[in-house]
Amino acid sequence: MKKTGYDYGVKISKINPLPDGLIVADDLVAFGGAVKAFEDLEINIPKDIAVASFNNSVLAKHSNIPLTSVDINAFELGREAMNLLVDAIEDEVRGGKK
Numbered sequence: 001m002k003k004t005g006y007d008y009g010v011k012i013s014k015i016n017p018l019p020d021g022l023i024v025a026d027d028l029v030a031f032g033g034a035v036k037a038f039e040d041l042e043i044n045i046p047k048d049i050a051v052a053s054f055n056n057s058v059l060a061k062h063s064n065i066p067l068t069s070v071d072i073n074a075f076e077l078g079r080e081a082m083n084l085l086v087d088a089i090e091d092e093v094r095g096g097k098k
Contacts, residue, residue, distance in 0.1 A: 005033015012049075013041050021050035027057040027069050035065055 005024070012022060012034065024030035030053040038045055045051050046066050053060070056071035 006037045009034030009037025024053040027060040
């Protein structure tokens with residue numbers, strides 16, 4: 001059976017003592033998974049455990065649940081990844097010579 005973010009939130013809730021915080025890959029995953037599990041289990045965020053994630057989505061900005069969210073600027077990240085890929089391909093075509 002495939003585990004969900006909610007399942008991992010439940011698993012984390014059983015750690016004694018709870019970790020100080022949890023880092024999740026994405027705001028939507030955080031809210032739909034671990035945060036929901038913590039709410040259902042009456043674990044207070046941020047009093048009992050802090051949650052941090054990435055993307056700084058509208059959901060994170062307007063939620064009543066305090067979530068630390070890092071704005072990764074996905075467009076610029078994608079642009080830079082493409083530039084690195086093109087450079088690597090061009091380098092390969094030139095035989096490793098610049």
